[in-house]
Amino acid sequence: MALPERAYYPLEKAVEKLNNECGCNLDVQDLLHFAAIEQLELCVFISGDSSEYVEESMHEKLEYLQSGLQVIKDCGFNVSSFMDFSKISADDVYNCGNKKVIYRSYICDYFDFRQQFNLSTKETEGFSFEGIFAIARDEFRKCEFNYLKGLSCLIETNIFYVPSGVIDEGEFFYPEQIRFPISFKFGVSDFVITDVELNSFKSIIDTTNDSERINKIANLKPRNFSRKTENSQAKFIKSLIEAVFGKHVAANPRWHNDNERGELYKLFANKGIKHVCGKALEGWIKDEEVEYK
Structure with a gap:
């Protein structure tokens, strides 16, 4: 067995x-x-x-x-x-x-x-x-x-x-x-x-x-950006996802990007845009924290 x-x-x-x-x-x-x-x-x-x-x-x-x-x-x-x-x-x-x-x-x-x-x-x-x-x-x-x-x-x-x-x-x-x-x-x-x-x-x-x-x-x-620049970009992307779709999507972007029922997948599909790899997206923004006023 x-x-x-x-x-x-x-x-x-x-x-x-x-x-x-x-x-x-x-x-x-x-x-x-x-x-x-x-x-x-x-x-x-x-x-x-x-x-x-x-x-x-x-x-x-x-x-x-x-x-x-x-x-x-x-x-x-x-x-x-x-x-x-x-x-x-x-x-x-x-x-x-x-x-x-x-x-x-x-x-x-x-x-x-x-x-x-x-x-x-x-x-x-x-x-x-x-x-x-x-x-x-x-x-x-x-x-x-x-x-x-x-x-x-x-x-x-x-x-x-x-x-x-x-x-x-x-x-x-x-x-x-x-x-x-x-x-x-x-x-x-x-x-x-x-x-x-x-x-x-x-x-x-x-x-x-x-x-x-x-x-x-x-x-x-890619290696042509400084760590500080990359972190700022990642925080911006995660903040934007959380602002538009909510915290649950920002916390689990890989599923929402790669799954047909996911919010990011549906957005890109409706716009006719090829989405990036969900693993890459999650790895990039996962360690960032969205800041609130």
Whole structure:
């Protein structure tokens, strides 16, 4: 009996799968390189529970407040999610003391995410999460070169994202970003790639020789703009998408761009315009935050 496909792959298993199925000759360093040039998304396992951090010291709380980040239930987390309160029914509301609360969960092959909202204020009052979440792709350049030198190859970060392409469209609740009050270190053995990302990466590998494959992937991202300019352009595009179509489209542009039922797909189709690759769009704007006055 054939086993089902994995939901995510450690780097060694990802290399083995790519080499077997695409005729490549890749190794772990290649995957770190593609992560460094923002063509491959790598994830790690994290977990957290707001109830476990309420005893955080006052010094840590004040330090986090001074950074301008929201403190949820007196703990140093910042958790952002999409929640459409218009879809709430009376059966979803519970009495908790003198207030009404809503409990929501998003459970999939990659993570479990649960959140509690105050119905009147729409504010988060509790949450827990456990599973695979993505690291910003621009974190991997130093990691790649340390790996080449045989040095300790660590990523240190406190911000994590929902992996690309794993949110089912039509959901009215799902997580977007998790920010810890402190940074954590992850090594090569901690990194995994989701099946969605791996299949997307495979799609850009053709049947030509290895050097042409490498050039094709490496040249997908234009290099004639500064990082500051690229970030400004990405923020503008994400802000425009959110202003026109809403937060749910800006948070999941890949699906809306590549799926016939998606808002971006329908817009381009109606105008007779060929749309860009959804993977490229999501990878470009995913790490940007839309700012409100």
